[in-house]
Amino acid sequence: MFFAVQAPDGTNVLPIAPEGYESRWVCGKDTYAKLLADGMIEWREVTKNGAKRWQVYQKHYMSEDGRETSDLWTGISGNKKATKEVSALFGKVKVFDHPKPVELIQRTIALSTKKSEHDIVMDFFAGSATTAEAVATCNAEDGGTRKCVSIQIDEKLSDGAEARKLGFETIAEISKERIRRAGQRILEGECHPDWNKDVGFRVLKIDSSNMADVFYTPDQTSQADLLARVDNVKPDRTAEDLLFQVLLDWGVELTLPIRRETVQGKTVFFVDDTALMACFDDGISEDLVKELAGHAPLRIVFKDTGFADDQTKINV
Numbered sequence: 001m002f003f004a005v006q007a008p009d010g011t012n013v014l015p016i017a018p019e020g021y022e023s024r025w026v027c028g029k030d031t032y033a034k035l036l037a038d039g040m041i042e043w044r045e046v047t048k049n050g051a052k053r054w055q056v057y058q059k060h061y062m063s064e065d066g067r068e069t070s071d072l073w074t075g076i077s078g079n080k081k082a083t084k085e086v087s088a089l090f091g092k093v094k095v096f097d098h099p100k101p102v103e104l105i106q107r108t109i110a111l112s113t114k115k116s117e118h119d120i121v122m123d124f125f126a127g128s129a130t131t132a133e134a135v136a137t138c139n140a141e142d143g144g145t146r147k148c149v150s151i152q153i154d155e156k157l158s159d160g161a162e163a164r165k166l167g168f169e170t171i172a173e174i175s176k177e178r179i180r181r182a183g184q185r186i187l188e189g190e191c192h193p194d195w196n197k198d199v200g201f202r203v204l205k206i207d208s209s210n211m212a213d214v215f216y217t218p219d220q221t222s223q224a225d226l227l228a229r230v231d232n233v234k235p236d237r238t239a240e241d242l243l244f245q246v247l248l249d250w251g252v253e254l255t256l257p258i259r260r261e262t263v264q265g266k267t268v269f270f271v272d273d274t275a276l277m278a279c280f281d282d283g284i285s286e287d288l289v290k291e292l293a294g295h296a297p298l299r300i301v302f303k304d305t306g307f308a309d310d311q312t313k314i315n316v
Contacts, residue, residue, distance in 0.1 A: 001015070002015060002022055002023075002024050002025070005025075005032060007043055007056070008043050013053075013056060018048070026058070035058060039059075040059045041057070041058060041059070042056075042057045042059055044057065073104075073107060076107065077103055079098050079100070079101065081101060082098075082101040082102070083099060085099070085101070085102060086099045089178060089185065090163075090178075090181070091166075093162050093163070093165060093166055095174050096127065096163070096174060099127065099128040100127075101130075102130055102133055102134050106134045106137055108134075109121060109134055113146055115139070115142045115143060119146050119147070120148070121146060121147070122148075123148065123149065124151050126150035126152035126175045127152065128175065128178055129150055129175040129176075133182040133186075135147070136182065136199050140189070140192060144195070145196075147255065150175060150179075152172045152175045153171070154172045154205075155172070156170055157169060157170060157171065176203060183200075184199070187199060202255065204254065209245070210233055210234055210237045210242055210245050211233065211234070242278070242280045242303075243271075243280070246276070246278060247271070252275060256271050256272040257271075263288060263291060264285070264287065266279050266283075266284065267280075270295075273295075276297060276300070277297040277300045280301075280302070280303050280306065282306050284307045285308050286315050289316050
């Protein structure tokens with residue numbers, strides 16, 4: 001790391017300490033060449049002991065709120081403490097091998113997000129759900145509005161896994177329960193006064209369409225078959241399944257608040273009050289539709305086969 005670098009006036013500068021002895025640069029030649037090519041080197045003419053000379057500096061960029069990323073992260077506990085953190089939530093049962101420390105993920109989040117911009121943290125391999133807990137902890141500490149999306153394959157636990165003692169069958173089950181328990185622990189501690197104390201989450205699973213598949217051409221379909229195809233919803237699907245497919249189809253946020261009410265004997269879903277209303281029951285009457293229309297929803301959804309009769313459907 002002792003080599004000459006060229007100053008703006010063409011002179012060579014060596015890393016000589018103020019006391020006169022040979023010192024060293026903070027990097028080797030290859031790294032310096034890359035920093036120079038990336039525009040991360042700056043030269044300044046300084047005066048030392050009455051004489052002018054060139055001084056070389058490496059640039060470090062800070063974010064708008066003054067944070068600088070260092071590649072030396074100290075003061076973070078390792079995996080041993082992380083294992084104890086998770087085990088403590090599950091009655092000292094080691095439900096997960098080698099979880100990441102919450103502090104580690106917290107520091108990553110603090111460097112890469114802002115508390116008031118509704119930033120989304122995506123974790124493609126949720127595992128023990130350390131990231132979800134870290135996001136909630138960050139929000140609790142600074143009153144932030146960050147959101148977290150955690151993805152985990154429903155992978156089966158091995159036969160000898162400790163988590164099976166608590167009744168868990170898959171990694172995803174551990175992920176969900178860790179979020180529940182960690183959220184409760186966070187709420188019991190000190191929280192920022194501006195935090196909304198939201199530790200809730202919604203679980204969605206990938207599945208096939210709710211609509212029955214029809215692969216028959218007209219010449220393969222008899223008149224009797226038509227009656228079997230009036231209702232094209234698969235028989236094992238619930239109203240919630242249909243609701244979330246509608247939300248996806250229309251690009252409505254899946255995180256919006258949803259409430260279920262009974263109106264004139266029918267189950268009606270209100271998504272964010274009036275962003276969307278949906279009723280997937282049968283026997284929909286004109287009176288029910290008029291009552292729902294009185295709420296002035298942006299969208300309202302019924303099953304095509306859900307109306308009491310054709311006249312009601314036409315009037316609606």
